[in-house]
Amino acid sequence: MKTMKAVVFKGKNKIAVEEVPRPVPRAGEAVIRITTTTICGTDVHIVRGEYPVKPGLIIGHEPVGVIDELGPGLDELYTVGQRVIVGAITPCGQCFYCLNGTHSQCGGGIGGWRFGNTINGAWAEYLLVPDARANLAPIPAGLSDEDVMLCPDIFSTGLSGAESGNIRVGDAVAVFAQGPIGLCATLGAKLKGAALIIAVDVNDQRLKAARSFGANVTLNLKDGDPIHEIKRLTDGRGVDVAIEALGRQDTFENALRAIRPGGTLSSLGVYSGKLVAPYEAFYAGLGDQKIVTTLCPGGKERMRRLMAMIESRRVDLTPLITHQYSLDDIEEALDLFSHQRDGVLKVALYPHGVASRDPAEIVFTGALHKAR
Numbered sequence: 567m568k569t570m571k572a573v574v575f576k577g578k579n580k581i582a583v584e585e586v587p588r589p590v591p592r593a594g595e596a597v598i599r600i601t602t603t604t605i606c607g608t609d610v611h612i613v614r615g616e617y618p619v620k621p622g623l624i625i626g627h628e629p630v631g632v633i634d635e636l637g638p639g640l641d642e643l644y645t646v647g648q649r650v651i652v653g654a655i656t657p658c659g660q661c662f663y664c665l666n667g668t669h670s671q672c673g674g675g676i677g678g679w680r681f682g683n684t685i686n687g688a689w690a691e692y693l694l695v696p697d698a699r700a701n702l703a704p705i706p707a708g709l710s711d712e713d714v715m716l717c718p719d720i721f722s723t724g725l726s727g728a729e730s731g732n733i734r735v736g737d738a739v740a741v742f743a744q745g746p747i748g749l750c751a752t753l754g755a756k757l758k759g760a761a762l763i764i765a766v767d768v769n770d771q772r773l774k775a776a777r778s779f780g781a782n783v784t785l786n787l788k789d790g791d792p793i794h795e796i797k798r799l800t801d802g803r804g805v806d807v808a809i810e811a812l813g814r815q816d817t818f819e820n821a822l823r824a825i826r827p828g829g830t831l832s833s834l835g836v837y838s839g840k841l842v843a844p845y846e847a848f849y850a851g852l853g854d855q856k857i858v859t860t861l862c863p864g865g866k867e868r869m870r871r872l873m874a875m876i877e878s879r880r881v882d883l884t885p886l887i888t889h890q891y892s893l894d895d896i897e898e899a900l901d902l903f904s905h906q907r908d909g910v911l912k913v914a915l916y917p918h919g920v921a922s923r924d925p926a927e928i929v930f931t932g933a934l935h936k937a938r
């Protein structure tokens with residue numbers, strides 16, 4: 567049996583780099599050789615035991631790679647050696663939920679999220695892709711792994727916050743938390759035509775990044791309650807759309823307090839425990855407000871659209887990639903990422919060694935730190 571290197575979840579706060587069996591594709595499935603992947607905030611929750619997955623599972627849900635083997639039925643669509651990405655969410659395209667347009671809920675609640683959740687994930691040398699026909703998205707020629715690395719989750723999720731919020735041209739929008747997803751939500755608000763984009767965070771470096779992603783006002787929570795300033799900037803009304811990009815009671819509450827009557831709270835965060843809507847911000851339930859939640863849209867057509875934005879240079883996400891690590895150094899990378907040290911935004915992980923190409927060829931506008 568062929569084996570591969572993979573990062574395996576062993577239980578709360580415990581992961582290990584191990585040799586495990588290499589996947590073999592059945593009909594309709596493909597195996598890709600992972601060239602680049604990354605760490606998501608959700609992975610941190612998983613490692614800490616805050617989001618339950620089975621011990622023994624390979625974590626990670628953001629794959630960039632090359633088709634290594636195709637199961638029966640895919641020869642006419644794809645070729646071995648083709649460079650592809652796969653969304654973090656892998657809908658089947660055929661079930662009740664997919665055919666009702668809620669692909670991320672494929673098969674049932676949160677069911678579309680399979681990699682590193684219910685099936686083995688991308689922190690490995692090879693990855694089995696289910697329903698490959700719906701999910702393998704070829705990378706346009708000329709784009710590097712790093713160019714497209716954030717499409718499977720971060721860009722798709724952040725942008726969906728703006729899309730689900732149904733932002734209209736001229737809207738006032740507040741985005742709460744400016745981590746990688748919040749920054750992509752800020753970018754999404756800009757792409758959707760918001761006139762005023764207010765970015766809120768506690769980290770000045772992230773607020774600075776928010777400006778380059780489209781925010782025209784930044785508010786640091788350390789300077790006091792942001793709602794007063796948000797109301798002042800919107801003639802006392804509040805914003806048309808607030809995007810929550812962290813998954814905590816306080817950010818949810820602030821986002822609710824920030825929207826005007828009839829406004830929309832578009833929630834992207836992953837919450838734990840009970841969530842409370844305070845009486846006044848909720849207008850006793852009579853404020854004509856909308857609260858919408860979104861799980862990262864996946865599938866190859868979504869990925870094609872996101873990559874088209876990058877290929878046409880409408881969007882450049884490489885400033886978000888601040889660090890590079892070999893997959894062997896996952897512990898170090900996770901430690902840095904989870905503690906937000908050294909100005910980290912996103913970490914590129916390379917299962918086959920650091921950097922898929924010479925970093926000198928990659929034009930980074932952000933600070934790039936290469937490990938070892």
Ligand SMILES: [Zn+2]
Pocket residue numbers: 606607608609627654719720
């Ligand atoms: Zn994620």
Ligand SMILES: [Zn+2]
Pocket residue numbers: 657658659660661662663664665671672673
């Ligand atoms: Zn489905």
